Amino acid sequence: MIKSFLLLSIAIFLASMGFSQSNIVLDTGKMILKYEDGSIFRGHLFRGDGLNWPMLLSTGDTIRISVFKVEEYLLDDEVYFFRKDKYQLKKGYFANFSWSFGGGYLNITSQVDLTFGWTHSSRLFLGAGFGGGYSDMYLSSQWIDHEYWMPYLYGRYHLNDNRVRFFLEGKAGMAFLTSSSGTYSGGPYLHPAFGISFASNSRFKWHIAGSQFLVNVKGSFEGWDSMGNQNVTYKYNVWYNRTLFQIGLSYIITKSQLRKNFF
Amino acid sequence: MKLTAKTIAASTFITVILTACTSDFGTATKTYTKATAVYVNLEELRSATLVAHARDIVNPGKIFSSEKLLLIGEEGYGIHVIDNSDSQNPRIISFLEIPHNREFYVSDDYIYAESAYDLLKIDVRDPRQPQLVIRLKNAIAEPMMNDKGEAIVGFEYKQVTEKVEINDDSYFEEIVYFDFQNELIPPSAVPASFVGNSAGRIGVANRIVEYKGYVYTISQFKLSVFDDQDQLAFVTSTYEGAGDMETIYPIDDRLYVGASNSVTVFDISTPDVPVYFGSFSHGLSCDPVLPINENTAYVTLRTGDFAECPGNENALLVLDIDESGGMSVVQEFEMNSPFGMTLIGDLLYVGEGESGLMVYDASDRRSLRRLKADDSVEAYDVLPHPTNPNMLLIASPEGLQQYRIDNQMELLLISQIDF
Numbered sequence: 001m002i003k004s005f006l007l008l009s010i011a012i013f014l015a016s017m018g019f020s021q022s023n024i025v026l027d028t029g030k031m032i033l034k035y036e037d038g039s040i041f042r043g044h045l046f047r048g049d050g051l052n053w054p055m056l057l058s059t060g061d062t063i064r065i066s067v068f069k070v071e072e073y074l075l076d077d078e079v080y081f082f083r084k085d086k087y088q089l090k091k092g093y094f095a096n097f098s099w100s101f102g103g104g105y106l107n108i109t110s111q112v113d114l115t116f117g118w119t120h121s122s123r124l125f126l127g128a129g130f131g132g133g134y135s136d137m138y139l140s141s142q143w144i145d146h147e148y149w150m151p152y153l154y155g156r157y158h159l160n161d162n163r164v165r166f167f168l169e170g171k172a173g174m175a176f177l178t179s180s181s182g183t184y185s186g187g188p189y190l191h192p193a194f195g196i197s198f199a200s201n202s203r204f205k206w207h208i209a210g211s212q213f214l215v216n217v218k219g220s221f222e223g224w225d226s227m228g229n230q231n232v233t234y235k236y237n238v239w240y241n242r243t244l245f246q247i248g249l250s251y252i253i254t255k256s257q258l259r260k261n262f263f
Numbered sequence: 264m265k266l267t268a269k270t271i272a273a274s275t276f277i278t279v280i281l282t283a284c285t286s287d288f289g290t291a292t293k294t295y296t297k298a299t300a301v302y303v304n305l306e307e308l309r310s311a312t313l314v315a316h317a318r319d320i321v322n323p324g325k326i327f328s329s330e331k332l333l334l335i336g337e338e339g340y341g342i343h344v345i346d347n348s349d350s351q352n353p354r355i356i357s358f359l360e361i362p363h364n365r366e367f368y369v370s371d372d373y374i375y376a377e378s379a380y381d382l383l384k385i386d387v388r389d390p391r392q393p394q395l396v397i398r399l400k401n402a403i404a405e406p407m408m409n410d411k412g413e414a415i416v417g418f419e420y421k422q423v424t425e426k427v428e429i430n431d432d433s434y435f436e437e438i439v440y441f442d443f444q445n446e447l448i449p450p451s452a453v454p455a456s457f458v459g460n461s462a463g464r465i466g467v468a469n470r471i472v473e474y475k476g477y478v479y480t481i482s483q484f485k486l487s488v489f490d491d492q493d494q495l496a497f498v499t500s501t502y503e504g505a506g507d508m509e510t511i512y513p514i515d516d517r518l519y520v521g522a523s524n525s526v527t528v529f530d531i532s533t534p535d536v537p538v539y540f541g542s543f544s545h546g547l548s549c550d551p552v553l554p555i556n557e558n559t560a561y562v563t564l565r566t567g568d569f570a571e572c573p574g575n576e577n578a579l580l581v582l583d584i585d586e587s588g589g590m591s592v593v594q595e596f597e598m599n600s601p602f603g604m605t606l607i608g609d610l611l612y613v614g615e616g617e618s619g620l621m622v623y624d625a626s627d628r629r630s631l632r633r634l635k636a637d638d639s640v641e642a643y644d645v646l647p648h649p650t651n652p653n654m655l656l657i658a659s660p661e662g663l664q665q666y667r668i669d670n671q672m673e674l675l676l677i678s679q680i681d682f
Contacts, residue, residue, distance in 0.1 A: 020497045059613060106430050138425045139291050216289075229295045236287035 014147070030078035034083060035069045040085065078254035082163040086199040089252040090122045090161075096129070096154075098248030100191075100211050107143075109135040109213055112241045113171065113191075115154045122161065127154040135240045141226035142234065146217050147179040150179065150189040158197075165209075169193040175215045182221025182234075184224075190214040193246055203253060209246040214239055291427040296420050302413035305406060308362045308379060313395050316486050317343070317355040320468050320680065322519040324451065325469075326658055327369045329461030330650045331465040332390050334374070335663065335680070338365055338450070342376065344390050350654075350665055350679050354629070359393055360384065363416050366448050366480075370473040375491075377448050377471065377480065381414045384495050390559055391476045395496050403480065404446035408657060417447065426603060451551040452509055452565075452572060452575055453602050453643055455658040460649035467510060467521075467551035467603050468644060474513035481520060488535055498535045516553045521552040523572060528588060541588020545580075548572045553604050559628050563601035577601060581620075581629055591627055601645030607652070610634070610672075614642030617660065621673060635672055640664070 028045040033055070037040075043057040045065060051062045079087040096115040103109045110133050117127015129152060136145035152173025159166040170193070175186035195209025220235040320343055324336035333345035333353055341361040347353045359374075361367075361383060366377035373396065382402035383604040386394040457466035460610070465472065471480045478489040484506055488498040510521035518529040518537055525544045529537035540662035547565040549572040555561065560582045566574030569579050581594035581600055599618035604611060609626040621636035623631040641659040648654030648665070655666045655674065662681040666674040 019458055103287075104430070106432055107285060107287075138430045138432075140293060140431075225293055225295065229297070231294050232295040234290065234291065234293050235428070236291040236427075236429075238287055238291060241286050241288055243284040 009107075030081065031076055032074045032081070032087075033065060033070055034072040035067070035242070036071045040177070042081075046177060050124060050150075050233065056121075059226070073256070074254065075256055078256060080161050080199075082199050085201040086163060087165055087201070088161070088163070088165055088197065088199045089119060089125075089254070091119050091250055092211065092254035093118050093258060094125065094127070094250050094252045096127075096207075096248055098207075098209075098246050098252045100213060100244040100246040102134075102213075102244035103242055106138040107136050107242075109133065109240065109244060111191075111213060111244065113152075115171075117154055117156075123157075123158040125154075127158040128152065129154055131171070131191075131238075135213075135217075135238075136243070137238065137240070139234055140232075140235065142182055142221075142223045142232075144219075144221060144234070144236070145179075146177055146184065146240075147176045147185075148177045150175040150186075152191070163199040165197045165199075167195055167197060167209075169195065169211075175217070177217065177219075180217075180219060180221075181223075182219055184217065184219030184221075187216025187218065188214075189216075195246065203251055203257075205250045205252060207246075207248045207250060209248070211244045211246045213242045213244050216240075285286075285430060289428045289429065291429055293427050294422065294424040296594070297423045298418035298420055299421055300409075300415050301380070301417050302409050302411070302417050303362070305380070307412045308668065309400070309418075310382065310399065311360045311362055311386070313359055313436070314393055315341075315358045315360045318358050320355075320662075322367055323455045323658075324662070325353040325367055325456060325458045325461065326465075326644075326646075326656075326663060327367075327458040328646065328649055328656055329369075333457070333482060333663070333680070334363065334369065334387075334512045339363055340524075342367060342374070343682070344387070344393070346390070347499070349438050350648075353680055355680060356391065357393075365450055365469040367560065368469060368471040368473055369461075374550060375473060375478050377403055378534065379447065380404055380414065382478070382480070382489065384491070399489070399495055399497065400495060402497055403448060403482065403561070404485075404491065416536075446640070448480065452658070453551070455663075456603050456644040457605075457658060458482070458657065460646055460656075462647075462649040464605070464647060464649070465512060465514075465548075466644065466646060467512060467553045469603050470509075471512055471647075472511050472513050474518075475534055475659065477531075479511055479513065479518060479531075479537075483507055486518075486520065486529070486537060488537065490535060501537060503539055507555050510679055512554055514553055515557050517554070519552045519554045521550045521562070523547055523549065526552050528551065528584070528590075541584065541590060543582055545592035545668050546576050547574055548576055551603055553606065555606065555628050560584060560590075560613065561604060561606075563598070564602060565598075565601050566599060579604075579623075579631075580632060582627070594631060594633070596623075596633065602642070603658075605645045605647060605649045605657070612642075612645040612655070614645050614657065618642055620645065620657070620674075637674065640666075640674060 023130040033041045037056040043055045101113040108150035113131035115129030120126045132149040150173045152171040156169040173189045177186040188191040193209040197207040220239045281411045322338040323340040327334040331348040333347045335343040342359040344357045363379040372388040376383045378399045382399040384396040453468040456468035459465040468656040480487045487500040507523040512519045512630045516532040521528045527542040528540040530540045548566045553561040562580045564578045577598045579596040584592045600616045602614045603611040611623040611625040613621040620642045623633040642657045644658040647657045664679045665677045
């Protein structure tokens with residue numbers, strides 16, 4: 001049953017690459033194949049007759065690949081290959097989880113974001129997501145804290161295609177406050193970042209970044225002040241503007257993998 | 264670009280350094296009642312001439328009544344002397360200049376009055392020629408002076424809106440905040456109230472009283488004792504027993520102190536050494552106390568939408584006081600806004616401000632019965648006329664009124680001094 005499914009998958013894969021049911025031998029390009037038993041093969045795969053296809057290795061040798069035994073594969077036009085089977089996404093989909101935090105001794109910000117998106121081009125990734133977090137600020141002996149969640153649109157542009165990819169990233173959305181003191185409301189949310197993404201040999205990729213976190217919050221509350229005055233009414237319309245350290249983990253999947261795994 | 268340990272270390276270092284950067288921007292304001300200290304030259308204050316020409320009553324405070332004399336305090340300035348020989352036509356005859364005076368008490372034709380830091384004793388046996396007997400300098404508190412040698416005597420309050428710096432750590436600086444009104448005698452929570460009358464009746468909203476040759480004063484947290492058997496002299500002060508004190512009432516060798524959250528009783532059988540006897544705690548409220556005898560006292564609790572006593576509890580309580588000083592409520596009446604009260608015969612009158620005057624049958628002192636609610640008059644405080652048992656004095660928002668009480672307890676207005 002499983003083998004039948006694999007066969008079907010390979011067939012779909014071939015069809016998606018534009019092959020016709022002809023005897024024309026076509027190069028799939030550089031790729032990495034992984035067998036069910038864990039064996040990994042790297043080289044150029046050529047479509048052959050039947051279910052045993054030739055693969056040209058970098059040594060110049062040719063081996064035969066049994067398509068029945070292929071469990072996983074990566075294609076040259078969907079990922080960037082690096083040493084030790086590490087790769088970066090070129091074409092496909094991703095889900096990013098990131099945690100940003102920072103602030104001073106008077107105030108802190110902690111923010112988690114979950115983003116889903118696709119590769120618009122090999123360098124430009126687009127998507128959307130939602131985040132949630134906590135920030136506080138200090139006003140004349142009073143700490144006022146805000147909890148919020150925010151939907152946003154997402155974009156990331158990679159500056160290079162190396163094993164360590166530098167990127168510029170941006171999130172833009174609207175923050176909705178869920179908790180604070182007195183009356184409160186949220187506003188625009190902007191979160192640009194500059195970071196680096198590390199290649200790996202799995203679908204999970206780590207990244208770190210320095211980001212600038214901006215959220216507009218408005219409200220008023222009753223409190224006291226540093227002079228001992230009671231019944232003080234505070235009003236504020238403030239942008240949290242904080243440089244944060246961000247650490248994140250991305251799950252990537254190429255279009256081929258998506259088709260193979262889910263269709 | 265190759266990933267090296269140096270690259271990672273440098274990137275990490277930069278991002279960690281950047282995380283210390285917070286530059287929130289926008290606007291933040293705070294709106295509050297700002298207190299600005301008021302300073303005076305004490306020597307100038309003390310050199311003021313005592314007796315001045317009669318003037319209009321603008322902001323009345325304490326009121327004392329005798330058969331032929333009325334004394335009405337002008338908050339912060341002194342005392343109006345009023346000839347009440349003709350109760351239908353009272354007449355202001357002079358004004359006693361007592362700067363920064365709010366509280367005074369009258370006993371045996373002597374006025375005991377505070378003037379900022381000082382306690383004054385004034386002889387009014389001849390109302391037309393009052394004489395300063397003694398000024399006890401710094402009797403209420405030691406003066407706090409500024410660089411110019413002026414003493415702080417209070418604060419002016421004004422609502423202001425100020426910009427607040429966001430995330431400014433200078434707010435962490437230690438600020439010594441001293442509420443000076445804890446030392447000096449603060450304004451009364453009752454706008455206009457009776458000191459007492461010449462027949463020995465005492466009002467329930469006093470901060471100065473005289474008892475058996477001793478004068479007692481309360482500021483917010485301090486009870487002070489002065490010996491006046493020979494010459495007025497300071498004896499002692501105590502902070503024990505009560506906080507946020509508002510009223511004081513002596514009877515039967517006990518001193519009843521009404522505070523914003525309690526009633527505290529001191530034993531003054533040794534008059535110069537008040538000894539804590541017992542207390543009764545209640546919710547935050549303004550609460551004049553009227554002790555009736557050694558085991559019964561009436562307390563009014565007043566709260567509302569005002570700074571002194573915020574809340575929503577308004578009641579008249581009958582308290583039982585046991586031999587060990589323990590107190591408990593034996594009866595409670597819900598009220599609208601009770602201020603001062605007085606007992607005339609078997610009738611208890613309670614002023615309810617703009618809500619009128621309540622009358623209770625107190626023939627059984629521990630089991631009151633509501634008789635009448637008269638909303639035709641507004642009453643902050645009530646006191647019997649010193650000589651005419653059928654006359655009632657009422658301090659109202661409009662002024663001081665003298666009423667005759669008929670057999671049906673109806674009030675007939677005789678005269679009014681407008682405020």
